[in-house]
Amino acid sequence: MDSTDVEIKKTQEERRKLEEQRASLTSLTFDADLYGGEGVDRFQGYELSIPVTEEEEEADGDHSGRDLARRMASFTGPSALSEVPRASEEDSGFRKPQRIIDREDEYRRKRLQQMISPDRNDPFASGEATPDPSVRTYADVMREQALKRQKDEILREIAKKKEEEKNKVAAEVAAAPQKRRNRWDQSQEPEPEAKKPKSSSDWDAPDSTPGIGRWDATPTPGRVAADATPSVARRNRWDETPTPGRLADADATPAGGVTPGATPAGMAWDATPKLGAIATPTPKRQRSRWDETPAAVGAATPLPGAATPAAAFTPGVTPIGGVDLATPTPSAIKFSGAITPEQYNLLRWERDIEERNRPLTDEELDAMFPQEGYKVLDPPASYVPIRTPARKLLATPTPLGTPLYAIPEENRGQQFDVPKEAPGGLPFMKPEDYQYFGALLNEEEEEQLNPEEQKERKIMKLLLKVKNGTPPQRKTALRQLTDKAREFGAGPLFNKILPLLMQPTLEDQERHLLVKVIDRVLYKLDELVRPYVHKILVVIEPLLIDEDYYARVEGREIISNLSKAAGLATMIAAMRPDIDNIDEYVRNTTARAFSVVASALGIPALLPFLKAVCQSKKSWQARHTGIKIVQQIAILMGCAVLPHLKSLVEIIEHGLSDENQKVRTITALSLAALAEAAAPYGIESFDSVLKPLWKGIRSHRGKVLAAFLKAIGFIIPLMDAVYASYYTKEVMFILIREFQSPDEEMKKIVLKVVKQCVSTEGVESDYIRNDILPEFFRNFWVRRMALDRRNYRQLVDTTVEIANKVGVADIVGRIVEDLKDESEPYRRMVMETIEKVVANLGASDIDARLEELLIDGILYAFQEQTSDDANVMLNGFGAVVNSLGQRVKPYLPQICGTIKWRLNNKSAKVRQQAADLISRIAVVMKQCQEEQLMGHLGVVLYEYLGEEYPEVLGSILGALKAIVNVIGMTKMTPPIKDLLPRLTPILKNRHEKVQENCIDLVGRIADRGAEFVPAREWMRICFELLEMLKAHKKGIRRATVNTFGYIAKAIGPQDVLATLLNNLKVQERQNRVCTTVAIAIVAETCSPFTVLPALMNEYRVPELNVQNGVLKSLSFLFEYIGEMGKDYIYAVTPLLEDALMDRDLVHRQTAASAVKHMALGVAGLGCEDALVHLLNYVWPNIFETSPHVINAVMEAIEGMRVALGAAVVLNYCLQGLFHPARKVREVYWKIYNSLYIGAQDALVAAYPILEDESENVFSRPELMMFV
Helix, strand or coil: CCHHHHHHHHHHHHHHHHHHHHHHHCCCCCCHHHHCCCCCCCCCCCCCCCCCCHHHHHHHCCHHHHHHHHHHHCCCCCHHHHCCCCCCCCCCCCCCCCEHHHHCCCCHHHHHHCCCCCCECCHHHHCCCCCCCCCECHHHHHHHHHHHHHHHHHHHHHHHHHHHHHHHHHHHHHHCCCCCCCCCCCCCCCCCCCCCCCCCCHHHCCCCCCCCCCCCCCCCCCCCCCCCCCCCCCCCCCCCCCCCCCCCCCCCCCCCCCCCCCCCCCCCCCCCCCHHHCCCCCCCCCCCHHHCCCCCCCCCCCCCCCCCCCCCCCCCCCCCCCCCCCCCCHHHHHHCCCCCHHHHHHHHHHHHHHHHHCCCCHHHHHHHCCCCCCCCCCCCCCCCCCCCHHHHHHCCCCCCCCCCCCCCCCCCCCCCCCCCCCCCCCCCCCHHHHHHHHHHHCCCCHHHCCHHHHHHHHHHHHHHHHHHCCHHHHHHHHHHHHHCHHHHCHHHHHHHHHHHHCCCCCEHHHHHHHHHHHHHHHHHHHHHHHHHHHHHHHHHHHHHHCCCHHHHHHHHHHHHHHHHHHCHHHHHHHHHHHHCCCCHHHHHHHHHHHHHHHHHHCHHHHHHHHHHHHCCCCCHHHHHHHHHHHHHHHHHHHHHHHHHHHHHHHHHHHHHHCCCHHHHHHHHHHHHHHHHHHCCCCHHHHHHHHHHHHHHHHHCCHHHHHHHHHHHHHHHHHCCHHHHHHHHHHHHHHHHHHCCCCCHHHHHHHHHHHHHHHHCCCCCHHHHHHHHHHHHHHHHCCHHHHCCHHHHHHHHHHHHHHHHHHCHHHHHHHHHHHHHCCCHHHHHHHHHHHHHHHHHHCCCCCCHHHHHHHHHHHHHHHHHCCCCCCHHHHHHHHHHHHHHHHHHHHHHHHHHHHHHHHHCCCCHHHHHHHHHHHHHHHHHHHHCCCHHHHHHHHHHHHHHHHCCCHHHHHHHHHHHHHHHHHHCCCCCCCCHHHHHHHHCHHHHCCCHHHHHHHHHHHHHHHHHCHHHCCHHHHHHHHHHHHHHCCCCCHHHHHHHHHHHHHHHHHHCHHHHHHHHHHHCCCCCHHHHHHHHHHHHHHHHHHCHHHCHHHHHHHCCCCCHHHHHHHHHHHHHHHHHHHHHHHHCHHHHHHHHHHHHCCCCHHHHHHHHHHHHHHHHHCCCCCCHHHHHHHHHHHHHHHHCCCHHHHHHHHHHHHHHHHHHCHHHHHHHHHCCCCCCCHHHHHHHHHHHHHHHHHCHHHHHCCCCCCCCCCCCCCCCCHHHHHC
16 A cells, blocks of 8 residues: 555544544534534445446345335324325425415404404394394494494503603603612602613512602501602502502502402503502501512402401411512412413412302202202203303413322323324314314214204214315215205304314315305305304405405405395495404405495495495594495496496595595595596596695695505596696606605506506607606616516506607617616516517617617627526517517627527526527528528527427427428428438427427428428328327317328328227227317318218227217318318218117217208208208207207207208297197207297298187288388
8 A cells, every 4th residue: 555545544543533532522412413423424324335337226226215115114103194295305395385374464364363253133034023132233233343442542542641651751850860869868858750760670670669769668557657648749650559557649548448459540441450459458567678568560450468468378477479570479489480470360360260150060059959849940042151262271270279289180091193083984184173173073972962963063074074075075065065054054054164264274275165165055045144244254354355366256256145145234234333443454354345245236235325434424444444445346346337436436535635644545546446447438527536636746745645646647548638638747747756756655656657647648759758758767767676576567567658659769779778787687677678669669760879789788688697587588589689670680690609609508498598589580580581590500409409308399399490480391401301200209208398399390391391201201200199189288289180181181191091090999088089180180181082981981890989989070070171061961971870870879969960060061052952861860869868969969950950941940840849748848949949049030931820810810911010
């Protein structure tokens, strides 16, 4: 061994030892996986050598599979879990979250805080009777809302006062310097209390013992201090605990008259009682200041021993105090866990109340009452005991009672982690479902349940099947729920369904299914749903603001059906209290729901109510919501608001001058929505609001101005040209000022208004060019605008609209330099704008210099792109090159050089873009007579047909197709005879893009240059094409079928037809249908006589699929050949006779379809005898019940009506119109109705002439008919 190697090994060994020592010396724990603990090989499991042969590698490569199988064999979880599909590496982290809550923002999550309200009284059901006191009426709900609002206002005022007091104290502290005083000083006159600067000392804590001055000794009952006179200083929250024997202030009760826990005078009813309310009588002896019982802050009820003397404790022992005080008591130290004082007290009260108020047991009642003379009554059926899980959870024994340890009883039946099997074929329950469906797991109780509970259990079973079941289970359960909805009753159904929809872990699919249940059930229950309208709305309204479009549509559908079932009065009664709710979320969803009600029941029905709400004097919230309802109606209904536009504008116009800013803003936005919905009509309706809007844009700023501008922006396009021009110039001054606004929302609105003003007729291009453009480009065409998607979109649209007025050169000239900007999003925005402008207006006014800059810029931008969104650059390049046309010729060598260089790039994306670009510019290269250059590109692309990435290969084939299309078959390089054999194996590729481009290219060659390729190659392609008929994409199947036609035309139909007829024997339906279409196309391209003999011969094969295939081919064939069918109708009639008499339904259906196409094709060509003959075979099938067969037969009869005339079919029809059997009559009348619809005038001549009777005159002379 070389000495160098020895030295290296020695150094490595020393370093390893040193590293081990370092690791072992430290006392910290470290991650052994990362840093390698002692004796752990970091590279354990890695391959240490590369296998020499492939066999060796295969032999070793199987360990991981065996290892996984061994581990899975020891897996002891339930079998259901082992079949759970595991996420693949590709979709991890990139899939849309399934749970709704995971993709909701904080605002949308507020839906989970809403309470499902109790049932409400249905005045329609009870009539004049007085409602049951237990049922909530409209008046109750309104009272509750008023109370809530009052409470909210009081709390807001309290908070405001506290804030004011805080500021006042802060001001006093700043004004008066603090006097330094000794700890033992007693001040005789009251001093203004100074606020102590903040420090982190324990003495500052709110629970420190209170006194008059902050540091004074606590006055005790046995001693009257010199300052016993009540202090006139303002009380603050840290004031002293008043004790009997001393009047602390006006709120304290004098000694002897203390009411423990009483609410002190002067306090708000809902405020937390102050510490002053808690009086603590203590033994009358001289006490230290530390003997005082500390009262827990914020406790509404006093602690044990706070209201009455602590009899349970030995006098002199420190009583048990609150937890987490600044100076903890010994007992508090034991209990100081994560529990807060409020929770601590709550637990104690809960336990106390539970013990005192627990229901008496039967044994206790028996002991109290005599055995005779009393009867045990059953509770009423509607009685439901209050079981609130939150309360039960708190009823845990608190440590104050007996802090001794009790050995818990072992529950052997407890399940750990293993989910219980759902009984009776019910689907698998998720853990979160136990809360709702847990009762279904106890089967043994089922027999003892009363009918109501059994009904509930049945509903739960069906809902579980709908939510978690397989599709067949779900379908059956949904059907049962729908059919038995009235039997189950609205109450039990909604009480089970609605809480499920409020489940936080709900997924999209589950929500969709439950909403579907509600929709079906609503339809059945109809008016029974009235008491539950508000409940349903609470759950369904949040769908109206969901980010998923389909969820919004579902929500609208449910509310629409609900309003139709319950009626307008019930809907208004249910939703009126929410209109001025204190929560903005509730008001928002209610406004949207009301707009859906308006669309369902009609705007006029809602107008009087809306008028009253919008003019509400009580609260601005009601006005705001009323006006928002109008806005939502306009957004939802679009131009359907036009008949009611004037009324809606009148209802909301006063809001523009409302005292509340939010109301003014929403009014302007509503007017904007109405104008947008009414465009381009309805300017007369807005006359009354133009003046307030105009005043508003001059007097407002910020959000209100943005809303006013938006309204004007939507109203201007409705005006006549003269007025529009005047108003645009007036508003533009303010718009140009707001160009500089940093607010994103304002930017969007300004852009939108500029776009609308500019697009209005009457605004001159010179005015835009001189007054708007300079400021517009300076403020908006900046990099930051490209980063926000909505700004980006709006800016591009506005710039394109300006370009439509001022021309291409002005716009492109200003932004062409930015194609070389270093920010890619900005370059993309410039490219998209140029593409749209040039595509709209062409490139005629682009001069030579601008043309050079443009080509240079797009080449730079195309080469420098790195993002995935390549289409913008491609489309831009293609649009510019195609618009410039022959002017691009000087630049083509440079462009092609770039393309060739990029086709060789290692990045697949770059290669794909280069190939796509060829297909975009091939037509222009032909215009510039650059055939040689194109031929060269063709050879280059041919060499790249071995591409491994299917996306890139598809683009290369697309580029070849574009070149073949424009250059022609003869000039193509490589020659077609070399190119096509290279394409045949690519047809086997299963990637859709490759298939589509390849089949298009092959079809084009078959159509234009079939003679360059030997017939054997075409036959080989035919066999490959059969597989393409299985493709999912319709475009591929259609291209394949057309290609069969081209190939048959090129090499004769016989061989192609033989291949196709063999394919009729396959099992797969889609394959057979496409084959029949291909046969029909071959017949059309090569004349039917070349195909019909072989096709009719094939019908002799006694196999259903083949015979049906032949009939379907005939059907398509006669559809395609039209009038040519007159030469072949007599040949195929015997075959169709046989098919129309076959026992198999599908035979008759397909034959009837063939008869229809044949009749329509030969109408008026003298083949009536054959058609009447076939009609005689079709007619007996009119009584078939299969929907497909009856459709085909009716269509055949319609075809006969066209070919033979209505009179012939009427003669067939008359015999059964008055048949005694209803089922027969129905069929004949159905045929007669379709005859009447199709040929009403032709029937007049065919009606029978009836003799006049004595009473009835049946003759109808022309004069009578005319009169």
